[in-house]
Amino acid sequence: MTRPLSELRGPVRALFSDIDGTMTTGDRIEAETYQVLERLGEAGVPLVMVTGRPAGFAHAFMKMTPVLACVSENGGVTFVREGRKLTKLYGVPQQSIPEWRRRMFDAVALCQKSVPGARLSTDSKYREVDLALDWNEEFSLTRDEAETCAEIIRKAGFTAVRSSVHVNFGPPHFDKLSAAMMVVRQVLGGDANDLSPYIYVGDALNDAPMFNGFPKSVGVANVKAWWDELAFKPAYLTEHAEGAGLRELVAHILANR
Ligand SMILES: [Mg+2]
Known part of the structure; x- marks a missing residue:
């Protein structure tokens, strides 16, 4: 049963947040959203971004x-800090990636036979896995x-x-949840x-594993666009959509500390 955000209680050690449709509003991170995320960090609640976007974006x-x-x-690729250095943790053994990639391009060709308009996203160039x-x-x-x-x-x-914009695909050995668990273990x-x-907050179908795995999972209101297709629903729902929903969540976390 999904409940309103106002019923979310308890201390929060870190906020895991999706980016597209959650942090962004109409494709932009609004100044106001960036500001509340900074405020959250200053209050001692670290932010972990969790996205379907490429490793290049994460860098x-x-x-x-x-x-x-x-x-x-x-x-597929998780960046963590080790002192001043960034370290990458892969969702599959690094040496297996070229072979996976070859098979994935074959799958794209198969899609194009059935759906001629199917095209790789322009950001696929910046993807590693x-x-x-x-x-x-x-x-x-x-x-x-x-x-x-x-x-x-x-x-x-x-x-x-x-997701709200892409069909992301890759080796069947990781998802947002397995990577988030790695961050909890190795970083937090x-x-x-x-x-x-x-807390995990997201808005789309690729967030389903997180809605399932995080007892305090939150959907921003625009998640309702895919509600019936969502295999796992978020435990809580914001009143507002996209960035405004994330700001509502941060205000709630800060008010309930
Ligand atoms: Mg999203």
């Missing part, structure tokens, strides 16, 4: 924002066409998840089997 976020760690490619088909960002496919591609890719032996020094001190 930039780690260099330019006070984020503690960044899970990218839906768990996973790839993404663009269904709703620079190109547009119907939801059915996007699902058809996801099905073809799954049949070829990969995990495929649809916590127990990966007890995620109750942490």
Whole structure:
């Protein structure tokens, strides 16, 4: 049963947040949103970004924002800090990546036979492990066409998840949750089997493993667009959508400390 955010209680050791549709509002991180995230950090609650976006994005976020760690490619590549250095943790053994990649490009060709408009996202160039088909960002496919591609890719032996803009796919050995658990263990020094001190906030289908794994999972209101397709629903729901929903959550965390 999903409850209103106002019922969320208890201390918060870190906030894990999705980026697209959660931190962004209409594709932009608003100044106000960035500000409340800084305020959260100053209050001693670290931020971990968790996204389907490429490793290249995560590298930039780690260099330019006070984020503690960044899970990218839906768990394929996770950046953590070791002193001044950034370290990458991969969701699959690094030496297996070229072979996975070869098979993934074959799967893209298969999709294009059934859905001629299927195209790799322009950000696929900056991905190290996973790839993404663009269904709703620079190109547009119907939801059915996007699902058809996801099905073809799954049949070829990969995990495929649809975010609000892409169908992300990759080796079936990681997801946002497995990577977040790694961050809890290796960066936060916590127990990966007890995620109750942490909050996860997201908005789309690729957040389902997180909604399932985090007892304090939160959906920003725009998650309702995919509600019936969500295999696992968030435990709490904000009143506001996108960045305004995230700001509502941060205000709630700060008020309830
Ligand atoms: Mg999202």
